[in-house]
Amino acid sequence: MDRVVVMSGPLRASAHARRDAALRRLRRVNRVLIGGAVAATALLTDVTAHAFPGHARRVSARAPATVPAPARAAGAHARQHARHHARQHRRPALRPPASAPTSATATATATAPPATTTAPPATSTTTTPPPATTTAAPTPQPQPAPAPAPTVSGGS
Amino acid sequence: MTPPPAAPPAAPGSTETWSALGTTVVLRYEGPPNPAARAAVERELDAIDHAASRFRSDSELSRLNAMSGPGPRTAIAGPLFAQAVRLAIHAADASDGAVDPTLGAELVALGYDRDWHELCAVPVAAPLSEGGDIVVYRSRRPRWEEIEIAGDPARITLPAGVDLDLGATAKAMAADRAARAAHEAAGVGVLVSLGGDIATHGTRPAGGWTIHVTDDHRAGPDAPGQTIAIQSGGVATSSIVTRRWRQGGRAMHHVLDPRSGEPVRGPWRTVSVAAATCAEANIATTAALVLGHDACAWLAEQGLPARLVALDGSVVAQGGWPR
Numbered sequence: 407m408d409r410v411v412v413m414s415g416p417l418r419a420s421a422h423a424r425r426d427a428a429l430r431r432l433r434r435v436n437r438v439l440i441g442g443a444v445a446a447t448a449l450l451t452d453v454t455a456h457a458f459p460g461h462a463r464r465v466s467a468r469a470p471a472t473v474p475a476p477a478r479a480a481g482a483h484a485r486q487h488a489r490h491h492a493r494q495h496r497r498p499a500l501r502p503p504a505s506a507p508t509s510a511t512a513t514a515t516a517t518a519p520p521a522t523t524t525a526p527p528a529t530s531t532t533t534t535p536p537p538a539t540t541t542a543a544p545t546p547q548p549q550p551a552p553a554p555a556p557t558v559s560g561g562s
Numbered sequence: 563m564t565p566p567p568a569a570p571p572a573a574p575g576s577t578e579t580w581s582a583l584g585t586t587v588v589l590r591y592e593g594p595p596n597p598a599a600r601a602a603v604e605r606e607l608d609a610i611d612h613a614a615s616r617f618r619s620d621s622e623l624s625r626l627n628a629m630s631g632p633g634p635r636t637a638i639a640g641p642l643f644a645q646a647v648r649l650a651i652h653a654a655d656a657s658d659g660a661v662d663p664t665l666g667a668e669l670v671a672l673g674y675d676r677d678w679h680e681l682c683a684v685p686v687a688a689p690l691s692e693g694g695d696i697v698v699y700r701s702r703r704p705r706w707e708e709i710e711i712a713g714d715p716a717r718i719t720l721p722a723g724v725d726l727d728l729g730a731t732a733k734a735m736a737a738d739r740a741a742r743a744a745h746e747a748a749g750v751g752v753l754v755s756l757g758g759d760i761a762t763h764g765t766r767p768a769g770g771w772t773i774h775v776t777d778d779h780r781a782g783p784d785a786p787g788q789t790i791a792i793q794s795g796g797v798a799t800s801s802i803v804t805r806r807w808r809q810g811g812r813a814m815h816h817v818l819d820p821r822s823g824e825p826v827r828g829p830w831r832t833v834s835v836a837a838a839t840c841a842e843a844n845i846a847t848t849a850a851l852v853l854g855h856d857a858c859a860w861l862a863e864q865g866l867p868a869r870l871v872a873l874d875g876s877v878v879a880q881g882g883w884p885r
Contacts, residue, residue: 503793557590562779
């Protein structure tokens with residue numbers, strides 16, 4: 407035989423109150439969990455974006471004309487990978503001078519003629535001939551021109 | 563009859579000095595004065611000023627930075643501005659971001675929003691720590707890889723919130739271009755110095771071009787430093803003791819660390835580098851100041867002759883730089 411429990415009015419009201427309180431707590435927990443999940447997703451996205459910079463670059467300014475079509479069509483991930491690979495194996499990007507600088511004290515006595523680096527030597531406009539002597543009388547010998555002061559390279 | 567006085571010895575070359583781009587221009591070439599050489603240099607400097615100056619509102623760079631809107635900004639660039647932007651991106655790429663062209667907003671925020679001569683300058687001789695230590699308070703995300711440039715004529719797109727500053731590369735590029743233009747105009751070997759960024763082109767004098775490297779290009783050839791000779795290419799020097807100003811009680815300087823957007827605080831005060839061009843030398847000097855303790859290894863990897871002066875004045879010469 408079934409047992410029938412009949413709650414009086416105050417007792418029923420107390421059970422309802424406990425149930426409502428539990429539901430409210432559950433709602434709060436749900437909100438915290440959802441908010442936390444959203445925040446964690448955002449944080450993870452940000453960290454990932456910073457860990458792999460360059461994902462948004464669509465055109466390589468360094469060599470825009472030499473990128474083959476398949477590479478251009480590849481996705482951001484492929485470009486990241488290619489870029490990382492290039493960084494691992496690339497050659498120096500800046501070119502050294504044709505010859506290293508020398509101490510000026512060592513070169514001040516050099517007597518070698520000027521050398522051409524990028525263009526043939528100029529002819530009529532490059533040199534001023536030394537003054538010619540017009541008389542047979544002894545004249546002071548022209549002194550070698552003083553070396554010009556060096557050009558200054560410093561912070562600006 | 564008294565013989566005429568002897569003519570003075572032939573001059574080994576000509577040197578002209580004037581001001582442009584907010585700094586000192588030195589033009590040196592073989593032979594007697596030649597107006598065509600200076601005219602060629604002035605044309606190049608005027609062109610780069612109109613293309614890439616951050617201090618004139620009508621330059622292509624300023625107009626691109628000033629474009630409003632919430633999203634990326636796009637403009638068609640002239641050939642010279644496009645070349646300057648491409649070089650700036652190459653500089654960032656070659657230095658793994660140490661030389662960053664997207665620091666325009668940070669420089670303005672630090673007070674470098676006008677021509678250098680209008681700022682409250684801190685004397686070169688002042689201690690580096692004057693005005694209190696510079697505090698790095700944030701981490702900055704590099705944005706230079708988001709710059710897009712393609713097509714002919716070039717179409718440049720800046721990401722939202724990014725302002726260009728080409729100060730680390732445009733002046734050196736102008737020196738290279740000016741030296742070439744002067745050489746082509748005058749037909750002689752030419753050296754051009756723009757505030758200490760030195761480019762050469764054409765035949766060299768016997769013994770090479772003599773250059774004195776020091777902290778400040780305005781100090782003159784007698785300042786503490788070293789005198790060298792180069793046969794070709796360029797030499798650049800970057801320093802944190804020059805171009806300093808004060809803001810908020812702090813002494814600032816113009817070499818910023820892209821990782822923080824704040825003035826560099828590293829072990830070096832001045833770095834000089836020789837390279838195939840002045841632009842490449844200047845990329846290397848700026849990168850070395852930013853890279854700090856990693857600079858020597860990076861410069862060695864590039865194979866560049868370099869002279870690094872530490873904060874205490876000690877000197878490191880490497881890569882074939884004379885000792």
